[in-house]
Each structure stands twice: as C-alpha cells, then as structure tokens.
Amino acid sequence: MVDHDGALSSRLDTSVPHPARRYNYWLGGKDNFAVDRASADQIAAAWPSAPIAARENRRFLGRATRFLAGEVGIRQFLDIGTGLPTADNTHEIAQAIAPESRVVYVDNDPMVMVHARALLTSTPQGRTSYIEADLREPGEILHHPDLLATLDLSRPVGLMLVAVLHFLPGAGAAAPVVAELVDALPSGSYLAVTNATKDFLPAPIAAVYDKMLAAGQTDIWPRDRAEFAALFEGLDLVPPGIVPVSDWRTDDEPRPRPGASDVSMYGAVARIP
Numbered sequence: 001m002v003d004h005d006g007a008l009s010s011r012l013d014t015s016v017p018h019p020a021r022r023y024n025y026w027l028g029g030k031d032n033f034a035v036d037r038a039s040a041d042q043i044a045a046a047w048p049s050a051p052i053a054a055r056e057n058r059r060f061l062g063r064a065t066r067f068l069a070g071e072v073g074i075r076q077f078l079d080i081g082t083g084l085p086t087a088d089n090t091h092e093i094a095q096a097i098a099p100e101s102r103v104v105y106v107d108n109d110p111m112v113m114v115h116a117r118a119l120l121t122s123t124p125q126g127r128t129s130y131i132e133a134d135l136r137e138p139g140e141i142l143h144h145p146d147l148l149a150t151l152d153l154s155r156p157v158g159l160m161l162v163a164v165l166h167f168l169p170g171a172g173a174a175a176p177v178v179a180e181l182v183d184a185l186p187s188g189s190y191l192a193v194t195n196a197t198k199d200f201l202p203a204p205i206a207a208v209y210d211k212m213l214a215a216g217q218t219d220i221w222p223r224d225r226a227e228f229a230a231l232f233e234g235l236d237l238v239p240p241g242i243v244p245v246s247d248w249r250t251d252d253e254p255r256p257r258p259g260a261s262d263v264s265m266y267g268a269v270a271r272i273p
C-alpha cells in the first residue's frame with residue numbers, strides 16, 4: 001500500500017522532531033531534517049552515548065531476527081516500529097536464512113511510508129508488506145487486511161517491538177499493548193523487545209534526563225528492570241534473559257562490548273507458550 005508521495009509530503013511535519021529520523025541521524029543516515037538533528041544533539045548532550053545505544057539496539061534487532069529465523073525456525077515476523085530502512089532490515093536478515101519468510105512492517109511515521117518501497121523488496125518466495133498504523137491501537141494492526149493477507153496468525157510469528165515501546169510514555173503504559181498483541185499470536189510465537197532504561201546511568205546523568213523528560217525535551221520513556229520484566233509475564237524468556245542489548249547473544253560480536261551505561265537499553269526475547 002504505497003501512497004502517492006505528493007499526498008505524503010503534506011503530512012510530513014519537518015518542524016517537529018521525529019524518532020525515526022532522529023534514530024536515522026544517530027545511525028549515520030541522511031534521512032533526517034534540521035529539527036531532528038537538533039533534538040538528537042540535545043538528547044546526546046545529556047546522554048553522550050545515545051548514538052552507541054542506537055547502533056547496539058540495531059545490532060540486537062539483527063541478532064534476534066537471526067536467532068528466530070535460524071535457530072527457532074520462525075518464518076513470519078510482525079515488526080512494529082520499523083524505522084527508516086537501513087542496512088539489515090528484518091526481512092533481509094530473515095530471508096537470507098529462509099527466503100520464504102514473510103514480514104509485516106508497521107510504523108506511524110509518514111516518512112517511513114515514503115521509504116516503504118525499500119521494505120517491499122521481498123524474495124519471490126517470501127512476502128513483505130508495510131502498514132502505516134499506530135502501536136497504541138493494536139486491534140487496528142492485527143485486523144489490517146494487509147497483515148491478514150501476509151501472515152497466517154494460526155502459525156508462529158516473531159513479534160518485534162524493538163526500540164518502539166519507549167515511545168509509549170508512562171509507567172505501565174506498554175504492558176497492555178504488548179499483552180493485546182501477544183494474546184493474538186499462537187503458541188510457539190516469540191516476542192523480542194528493547195526499551196531504554198536509566199538503570200545503569202550514573203545518578204547525576206539520570207537526574208538531568210528526568211528534567212529533560214519533565215520539560216518535554218525527550219520523548220524516550222525509560223523503563224526499569226521490573227517494568228521491563230512485566231512485559232514478559234507468562235512467557236518463557238530465552239537465555240540469557242533480560243540484559244543490556246549489547247550483551248544479548250553476542251558470541252559473534254567484536255570485543256570489547258560497550259558498557260551497560262553506554263547502551264542503557266534492555267533487551268530480551270521470549271517464547272509465547
């Protein structure tokens with residue numbers, strides 16, 4: 001469902017920073033505007049390792065996808081909070097392992113829609129689709145005709161919620177959304193999640209970050225370990241469980257690994273029983 005770019009441009013607000021474009025800037029991409037770069041620099045002034053966190057989060061997405069496609073045999077993925085296409089998009093990783101893999105991407109940023117063609121380069125054996133929708137309305141995503149035409153919800157799905165739940169602000173705000181999505185998936189499906197955290201930050205940096213949150217200077221809502229763990233209630237965590245994203249199944253990653261405070265992002269993968 002690729003729209004006309006003309007209609008899209010009227011919905012692109014380049015005066016307000018947007019997470020997808022800010023993340024793109026931290027990853028070294030070019031699909032961002034001055035307002036996104038200013039916001040990214042402001043956050044990085046308080047938390048200088050934000051670009052490291054972005055890179056490590058993206059690497060977690062790659063390793064989690066490889067684990068699900070390669071070791072578990074998952075052939076269908078629902079990737080919500082897709083981000084702007086960059087190297088190693090979910091379908092590229094999954095289809096390199098199993099060309100028949102099917103991936104539904106979901107994002108609420110019209111800019112991602114502009115780039116959606118880059119997400120629709122499926123292998124002939126597999127399939128990808130892109131839905132512009134909001135994570136806060138899981139029912140709309142789950143019943144979307146493009147999702148139903150791409151995924152068979154009676155078979156296991158890898159639900160990827162990577163660096164997106166922290167855009168649902170408020171203590172306890174993420175759990176009901178995750179629960180609604182998980183409830184719609186059959187046994188043998190998997191959930192992969194990352195979320196920013198202040199747990200590893202030195203107290204003075206955490207205090208500055210709190211002030212930025214209160215002043216509306218950042219929209220990244222951190223969650224502590226207990227709230228992150230609650231997202232997996234009733235699910236079977238895959239070893240090593242809940243760890244900084246930079247420490248999740250990193251046998252093939254170069255050493256030394258970044259420190260937990262540099263990354264400040266929890267990651268985990270769990271099986272839905």
Ligand SMILES: C[S@@+](CC[C@H](N)C(=O)[O-])C[C@H]1O[C@@H](n2cnc3c(N)ncnc32)[C@H](O)[C@@H]1O
Nearest residue numbers: 020023081082083107108109134135162163167
């Ligand atoms: C930091 S990027 C993460 C991209 C990718 N998942 C990754 O980890 O590399 C977050 C993405 O979530 C999207 N997003 C934020 N809030 C959302 C919402 N409520 N519904 C859908 N997408 C959302 C943003 O537009 C952005 O593309």
